[in-house]
Each structure stands twice: as structure tokens, then as C-alpha cells.
Amino acid sequence: MKASCVRRDLGRVPYEPTWRQMQALNDARDASTPDELWVLEHPPVYTLGMAGKPEHLLRQTDIPMVRIDRGGQITYHGPGQIVVYLLIDLRRRGLKVREMVHLMEQALIDTLADDGLAAERQSGAPGVYIGGAKVAALGLRVKNGCSYHGLSLNVDMDLTPFTWINPCGYSGLQTTQLRDLGVDTEQAVVADRLIGHLERLLPPLRSGALESASD
Template structure:
């Protein structure tokens, strides 16, 4: 590929795939296959979807953070981070991104993802923020107690990413009580529908996508406000 073609590919908007509600393990296999098969000409993609109920354990995950899985399966994943929960009513976005072609480091992509979530929450009047020491997006309740609303975990393979973010929209939050979410004991979870934001995954996906695409074009994502007053 010529230098001009590489530059054009780096600036191209990713292909968007809306997959609906799909099995976690099957989707993981598809992400791996896509990443292994791609080359310098392969367009980046964003996959928007939901999963049936499943706990996923990251590469560094510790078994003690799964407190009582019950009837929900626990699947070992190859992303970063600890255990989390996916289920209906949660928006999942997977990032099939060629980091080298876009000139991103992994921290830069994480920042872009966090700022995309913060931006869409701000659109609905929800004050949210990121924490460099604990990737994800958070809001505070009236008493100032932190609650997590968006999680993320990525894997880099052949200079390309897969896995991505999970934004809680309108889901049953009870399964989070069966784990230490992201490895943090007592971490409270919340969702957009409880805070005046989107009540449907489709609405959340359309709104978030606009912010994510803007962040992928943002030359300096760290300059974006974190959402706090």
C-alpha cells in the first residue's frame, strides 16, 4: 500500500456492524478470526451488540472476584481487566482497530473510548468522568459516592485491537452483586436509564456512535473535558 493509501486508510471511518443480541463466546471467536485474517488493507470496524447473561473474566482475573455466579456462565476472555457482567439492556461496542495505521497507542485509544462515553452522557445531562488508575467511566450520586456506568477492556494482537466497551443502559444490575465488578469490592453500578439518559440500547448506540467516531478523529483526546464541573 502506498503512503497516500495508508494515510487515507488511517483517516477512514470504521465500518459499523450492528449485530443485535449475540452469544459471547461465538462473538469472541469471530473477533479473533477477524484480527488474525486482517492485513494492512482491511478496514477498521466497530461492532454494536448485546450479549445474553454472561460473566467474563479478564486475563488477570482472580477467581475470588466471582462471589456467586449461580446460573450465569463464567467465560475466560483474553482482554485486559478483571471480571465483569454482560447482559440484555447493556450496550457493547467492540473496536477492531489497526493501531499502527491510525498512529494510536493503546492508552490513547482507551482515552478516546472513555471520552466518547463521557461525551454522550453529557449530551443527556449526566456528569461523568474517567479515572486513569481505574479504566472506565463513573458518575457520583448525591452523596458523592462513585458508581460505575461504563466499563472497557481491550486486547492487542498483531498491532490491532479487539474487545471494547460496555455501557449500562436499561439492564438488570443484580448480577453485578455476584461479583466484585472489575475487581473492586463494593463498587456500585448504575445505568443511563436511571439517570435520565437513554432507555433503549438502540438509542444509546446511535448517540454513542457519533461521539466515538469523533474521538477516533480527535488528534488530542486528552484535551477533551472529563465531564466534571
């Protein structure tokens, strides 16, 4: 059976051009455009959501900060972190935004469970947490019924830049990663599992919509 989404493995790519490519794809979509999942890493970068407050950056650093068009506050992306961007036509799958966020969180929880980790949601704070520390962040933009941006999962990275911000706008929020939780599964394997859970949880395309898409 063909996958319901086109998967694109982009490697390590700079943030801003990738964001602009997401916008361009979303703006050019029509009823025949397949949904896509982009799997990648970014060089060190802070991103600040539309309502983000620059004061959540607690000190000056050499890490660039990009103000972008997703919801949420400030977060950090860097090597050793899995980023998945979800370019999904929510209408074709009968999904509301809240349901999409819940689906993304569940895929992350299921991925972590594959390595024996018990992760959970926190009310009012999108993302996934283990022992109160954030291991995965979410941020979406929905325009014309279609989503872009997505999620990030900390695997084996330098967490220090998180200490220079209020992650997602929360003062004192601790972050963690798979390596510090005793997981040494290769990042590519974790990414494959995560994509598998996302595709499993995404509702099928509605009758009359694009039936399937793959590379």
C-alpha cells in the same frame, strides 16, 4: 463522506462465538482490512480477563463465566447494555494503547453529556463513573498492533448480577445505568450517539493507509 469504520449491528448474540469471530478477524487482517465497530448485546454472561481472579465471583450462579483474552478482571454483560467492540488498526491511526483507552472513555463521557449527565474518569480504574458508581466498562486486547474487545454501557438492565461479583476486581464498587439516572433515551439512539462520538474522536487513517471503509 464515508465513515472511517465499518459498523456492524449484530443484535443480541452469544458471547463466545462473537469473541472467536473477533479473534479470527484480527488474525486475518492485512493492510487493506477496514476497521470495524460491532454494536451488540449479550445474553447474561460473566467474562474474566487474562489476569482475572475467579474469587471475584462472590457466589455461584447460573450465569456462565468465560475466561477470555482481554485485560482486566471480571465483568458482567446482559440485555439492556450496549456493547461496542472496536476492531481497529492502531498503527494506521497513530494511536498508542493508552490513547485508545482515553479516546473510548471520552466518547462515553460525551455520549452521557448528550443526556445531561456529568461523567468522569477515575485514576487507575479504566471506565466511566457518575457519582462514584460505574456506568461503563472498558477492556481491550491489542495484538499485532490491532485492537479488539471494547466497551459496555449500562442503559436499562437488571444490575443484580453485578452485586454477585467484585466488578472489575473492586470490592464494593457500585454500578449504575442510564435508567436509574433519569435517562429514558432509547437504547438504539444512545448507541448511534456513541458510535458517532467514537468515529469523531478516532484519528484519521494515515496517508497511504486504507482511505475509507463502509458496508
